[in-house]
Amino acid sequence: MTIIEVCHVPPFSNSCRPTPTELSLPLNFSDIFNLKFPPVQSIFFYKLGESTTTFFKTVILPRIKHSLSITLFHFLPLAGHLSWPQHSAKPIVVYNTANDGVLLTVAVSDEDLDHLYSDIRYASESNPYLSPLSVSETKASILSFQITLFPNKGFTTGYTLNHAFLDGRSISLFMNSWACICRNLDANLKISPNSLPEELNPSFDRTLTQGSKGLEMKYLNYWLGLKLPGSDANPRSLKPIPFPVPADVVRATFPFSREDIKKLGERVKSKLERGNQTKPFSTYVLAYAYTLVCMVKAKGLKNSNKVKFGLTADSRTRLNPPLSRNYIGNCVTSCDVLVEVEHLLKENGVGYVAKRLNEMIKGLENGVLEIAKEKVPFMDVEPGVRVILVAGSNRFGKYGADFGWGKPMNVEITTIDVGESFSMMESRDESGGVEIGLVLKKHEMEMFDSLFVHGLKMLRSSL
Known part of the structure; x- marks a missing residue:
């Protein structure tokens, strides 16, 4: 270059x-x-x-x-x-x-x-x-x-x-x-x-x-x-805290079609116990839950392991009074939950994650500022816990960035290579579809690819 x-x-x-x-x-x-x-x-x-x-x-x-x-x-x-x-x-x-x-x-x-x-x-x-x-x-x-x-x-x-x-x-x-x-x-x-x-x-x-x-x-x-290894000694320094990026990881994009999301929702709903129904699962929740379960399996996590997963919710319309949807600046609230991996590895692990995500989203109704009061930027995590987060949303309209020569062929949130995260955005070619961006070790990506594709194929043929 x-x-x-x-x-x-x-x-x-x-x-x-x-x-x-x-x-x-x-x-x-x-x-x-x-x-x-x-x-x-x-x-x-x-x-x-x-x-x-x-x-x-x-x-x-x-x-x-x-x-x-x-x-x-x-x-x-x-x-x-x-x-x-x-x-x-x-x-x-x-x-x-x-x-x-x-x-x-x-x-x-x-x-x-x-x-x-x-x-x-x-x-x-x-x-x-x-x-x-x-x-x-x-x-x-x-x-x-x-x-x-x-x-x-x-x-x-x-x-x-x-x-x-x-x-x-x-x-x-x-x-x-x-x-x-x-x-x-x-x-x-x-x-x-x-x-x-x-x-x-x-x-x-x-x-x-x-x-x-x-x-x-x-x-x-x-x-x-805060004092972290590698951070600046001057507490008022504007330099960001350095995060290491693994050298041996690979990147890929995985699509959900609108039909995939529909069938996934039907499958999750059918597996929920009678009397244990929740409000309908959104596209965001279903895509997140399926991706997380595939990630946990691809990483080879065991029943005895623990994983913390969470979401970052747009708070503009959740404040009182609400802000404009076009407010420029950060305006988000983070939520997370710590669970044992065995729940994700069961037959309806996707349904389990979807329910927990719905609970987090419902919790936002209690007031985002109240939730924010309980948070600090770096929450202590017990040794051995894997933290998996999502970047982006399927509602941001990333593919609307057409400069006059057509919309993008792909949009990549590059910095998911820091930590264990994946990205989500709307599908380029289909309303209601979703694209997942992922960074994993090569053997983990091969396993994720197999799990993701095979799982959706089985879903399409079973309903």
Whole structure:
């Protein structure tokens, strides 16, 4: 791979639509919860046979850059940086100079694009197509992007985001807004920042989260007092805590069709004991439960082992008063449960997990702030317990990021290679379908592949 350009993209501004010279935003309780977690990275793969080097440089890249600049006009705080001034009790997001903006790296690769998104491949193969954030003890960027051309095959768009300010819904809204602006640019690129469609219009209103200041300070004091191997000695440092990434793991994507989900729901319901029915299982719950059981089996866990699994729920509409669905920032609540693996290995292990997930979701009705009060970023886990989490959701609309040359062939949440996690998003080609992204050791992936495919095949033939 060859890097051909690294440039700074500022928010759009002209005499008719000047960009504000400065602004600042406080972090909310959910932002501070994520303050020192590693950045989140993702790659969008686009197939385009006409993507010659000339077409890329004269058509694709100018449109990408100009539309990114316009998008930053609408999402101005994302062009700023995270700071923790000495006079401030907590970090803030600041936009205040002409040097603010996002870093865009442009590269060319001669690797096989199809292999990178459609085959089982080493997880590390994704790394060259992502650019790092600029982070120091006192200043941290919010976003960075990398566009990589695969001549005559297509291109990728990769992002790296600071988890202290953005969650999955926030970045999905940004990417879909950027794509919408790009595909609607005039051919001469002279479009100015028109209003976004209402469904893409971001909200940065922080007034409705002011009642959570006690939580903010609880989480902040937790980070200030935390001492972990490899972490920065300065407690106010904005550098994330390093998480090791295994070198021998592979990555793959597994699809559920809408019919698979339907039959899975029927199967789980039929196995539940009479009088032990729960509310209907959502697509998210069914896909999660089936994937988790396959993972536990593929990892070779035994009845006597314990596993902690959980979910991260969007809290925007669960707060009182609720936030806009287009609120930009972290606004999530995490729930988890510790269980013995033997429950997952039984005949209706999927049903068991689905019920526990439904119980967690129902528990959110008691108030997300009450649940948040019981959490700290790193919960103590007894030795030997495996922690398995999910990243993403089938409701974020990742495949809506069509920049004008078709929707992505695949979207990868790259950073599930940290820890034991899997990703979930909506299906590219079918409403109601789901895609699962997974990173495992090679022999575990082979076992998971067999279990996942065989289980769905048996399900289709048995009902």
